[in-house]
Amino acid sequence: MFPIRRNRRLRTNEAIRSLVRETYITPNDFLVPLFVVEGKGVKEEIASMPNYYRYSLELLKDEVKTLWSLGLKSVLLFVKVEDVLKDNKGTEAWNPNGLMQRAIKAVKDVCPDMLVMTDVALDPYSSYGHDGIVEGGKIINDATVEALAEMSLSHAEAGANFVAPSDMMDGRILGIREALDQSNFIDTGIMSYSAKYASAFYGPFRDALDSAPVDMVDVPKDKKTYQMDFANRDEAIKETEMDINEGADIVMVKPGLCYLDIVRDIKNTFDVPLAVYQVSGEYAMLKAAAEKGWLDHDAVMMEQVTSIKRAGADIIASYFAKDVVKLIS
Ligand SMILES: NCc1[nH]cc(CCC(=O)O)c1CC(=O)O
Numbered sequence: 001m002f003p004i005r006r007n008r009r010l011r012t013n014e015a016i017r018s019l020v021r022e023t024y025i026t027p028n029d030f031l032v033p034l035f036v037v038e039g040k041g042v043k044e045e046i047a048s049m050p051n052y053y054r055y056s057l058e059l060l061k062d063e064v065k066t067l068w069s070l071g072l073k074s075v076l077l078f079v080k081v082e083d084v085l086k087d088n089k090g091t092e093a094w095n096p097n098g099l100m101q102r103a104i105k106a107v108k109d110v111c112p113d114m115l116v117m118t119d120v121a122l123d124p125y126s127s128y129g130h131d132g133i134v135e136g137g138k139i140i141n142d143a144t145v146e147a148l149a150e151m152s153l154s155h156a157e158a159g160a161n162f163v164a165p166s167d168m169m170d171g172r173i174l175g176i177r178e179a180l181d182q183s184n185f186i187d188t189g190i191m192s193y194s195a196k197y198a199s200a201f202y203g204p205f206r207d208a209l210d211s212a213p214v215d216m217v218d219v220p221k222d223k224k225t226y227q228m229d230f231a232n233r234d235e236a237i238k239e240t241e242m243d244i245n246e247g248a249d250i251v252m253v254k255p256g257l258c259y260l261d262i263v264r265d266i267k268n269t270f271d272v273p274l275a276v277y278q279v280s281g282e283y284a285m286l287k288a289a290a291e292k293g294w295l296d297h298d299a300v301m302m303e304q305v306t307s308i309k310r311a312g313a314d315i316i317a318s319y320f321a322k323d324v325v326k327l328i329s
């Protein structure tokens with residue numbers, strides 16, 4: 001007996017495959033992370049992130065123009081802060097003339113329609129490399145939330161469209177929403193890193209910003225008291241639900257590839273746009289394997305970003321955004 005149903009008919013050639021394909025990648029899917037550094041004419045490659053750079057403000061403007069011309073319309077800004085400006089409370093984070101505040105204006109200056117999202121967390125500003133204030137060997141939640149609200153307000157004042165708290169303190173979405181609303185920034189959105197895991201895939205990012213926790217007595221060695229345990233799945237639902245109730249406009253799962261079960265859970269449970277962050281270690285892994293000739297860079301890259309979207313991502317924050325868009329255009 002031969003089979004009546006032959007699924008292979010739908011895979012006969014590229015025309016029929018593209019006709020029945022369920023998931024397409026377009027430039028609209030992407031949020032582009034950008035690293036900003038002080039200085040003039042600086043474009044420095046990040047050692048553990050080949051072909052990814054830190055830009056000083058003038059060159060950041062050029063990069064933003066390039067992104068816009070490729071159809072990439074949203075950026076997520078991170079700044080590398082000079083050591084002398086770091087302290088335990090991260091006070092530089094709400095300096096109205098700080099690097100982030102100038103970077104927001106620089107992007108808007110050259111490309112007013114570019115959607116600007118900003119990272120909100122203390123780690124790039126913290127002398128201890130933590131996302132919160134350190135006291136007696138602990139990360140202090142509520143005082144940190146106040147600092148994050150101040151920081152968010154400062155980003156909104158500089159012209160950010162969305163703030164993106166990546167710190168995982170409890171209650172910070174509510175604290176930030178109230179601070180924004182009280183100052184009449186009712187249209188400034190919040191993209192919450194709602195299910196962010198304590199992951200070893202963030203290493204290259206911490207190189208990029210020189211933001212890793214420092215090795216000192218009375219300073220926690222890792223971020224496990226605020227970022228989630230990677231063994232947990234149900235907890236992601238709880239975290240996400242709370243952030244939505246506190247006012248998050250967009251929620252996020254981070255990292256990407258190892259967490260696609262979480263992505264699908266969240267997608268099936270909530271009706272809020274879902275972002276997924278394909279993080280620095282995921283980028284570095286593929287770059288390294290491709291450099292060795294062990295993996296086909298472009299093929300694996302497309303498989304990865306398509307998998308993230310197939311799993312349920314509405315938005316993909318990815319260092320591959322530009323490479324992908326060049327490849328598919
Ligand atoms: N608040 C810090 C922050 N915001 C985004 C990332 C990681 C992004 C990446 O690895 O690409 C991190 C690192 C961390 O939590 O230590």
Ligand SMILES: [Mg+2]
Pocket residue numbers: 168169170171194239242243
């Ligand atoms: Mg939370």
